[in-house]
Amino acid sequence: MANARTYFQSRLPPGELARILLRHERFFLENVGDMSETVAAIQQHCRAHGLTSRVRKQPYSPGLSGWDLLFLLPNWIVTLAAALLSASALAGPRADLIITLRSNSLLEVCYRRSTARA
Numbered sequence: 187m188a189n190a191r192t193y194f195q196s197r198l199p200p201g202e203l204a205r206i207l208l209r210h211e212r213f214f215l216e217n218v219g220d221m222s223e224t225v226a227a228i229q230q231h232c233r234a235h236g237l238t239s240r241v242r243k244q245p246y247s248p249g250l251s252g253w254d255l256l257f258l259l260p261n262w263i264v265t266l267a268a269a270l271l272s273a274s275a276l277a278g279p280r281a282d283l284i285i286t287l288r289s290n291s292l293l294e295v296c297y298r299r300s301t302a303r304a
Contacts, residue, residue, distance in 0.1 A: 212296045240281035
């Protein structure tokens with residue numbers, strides 16, 4: 187897998203974000219001034235090109251997760267809980283593009299493999 191590029195919104199010329207999105211490659215966008223406006227623009231671009239998008243908030247250090255708590259349980263419960271956590275992750279809505287909010291000024295854009303260009 188190729189490394190994701192990082193772009194700085196404050197350095198992008200007008201219309202450059204749309205050109206970046208047309209490449210269908212994973213990237214990071216830093217120095218985002220208005221997060222809601224930028225996310226809305228990316229979602230509008232997706233709708234205009236017939237793609238679905240999903241926004242999720244996932245900071246780099248979210249604290250304890252369900253996976254971390256599995257270490258505190260007996261083995262037979264761990265097996266059952268791991269299966270349930272895996273199934274719940276797979277049951278989520280599928281989207282062509284995932285926008286992950288990493289902080290107040292950083293977001294990650296990732297395309298599903300079926301929509302990414304080879």
